[in-house]
Amino acid sequence: MVAERLFIALTLPDPVRAAVAELVQPMNGLAWVRTEQLHVTLRFLGDVTEDQLAPMLDHLGRVRVEPFILPVEGVGSFPPNRPPRVVWVGVGRGHPRLFQLRQRVDDAVLASGLPLDVRTFHPHITMARVTGHSNPSLNRWLHGHESFAGPPFRVEAFDLYASELRPDGAVHTLRQRFPLADQ
Secondary structure (H helix, E strand, O other): OOEEEEEEEEEOOHHHHHHHHOOOOOOOOEEEOOHHHOEEEEEEEEEEEHHHHHHHHHHHOOOOOOOEEEEEEOEEEEOOOOOOOEEEEEEOEOOHHHHHHHHHHHHHHHHOOOOOOOOOOOOEEEEEEEOOOOOHHHHHHHHHOOOOEEEEEEEOEEEEEEEEOOOOOOEEEEEEEEEOOOO
């Protein structure tokens, strides 16, 4: 059975992507995410078959949350207290509705019969993946941009993406958009 690698995310408006892209600096040991693929992941789903997709789309289509404003601020890396694997831009402390949206998305995915991994939700924009060893330039970059503040944006929808892994990096394709409120 054919399956697609899927995830649910907030798509960033162009001004936010442009502000985040301005932070990119050539640095050994980092693979920067292409600007057009920057997003805030709400839930990674993994491989989903066509049989699983239809009920999930139905449940996701019923998710409702009031639109909200999300800040874009700060930088950091994961995992904490260990050599970094991911460099990210933050969304401040998020917004209560962001966490409400994540919970309702999870409820919809579970109601459709798909399993979910249990991880703490740390909303962020992945900027780069660390491909090499510890790099003192990265530490300087993180320190130098810790007060970064990009333009906040209004969240009015969430999106389902397909992710195709390729040798030069993943390619994300929008599958479907879900408005947060009835329009």
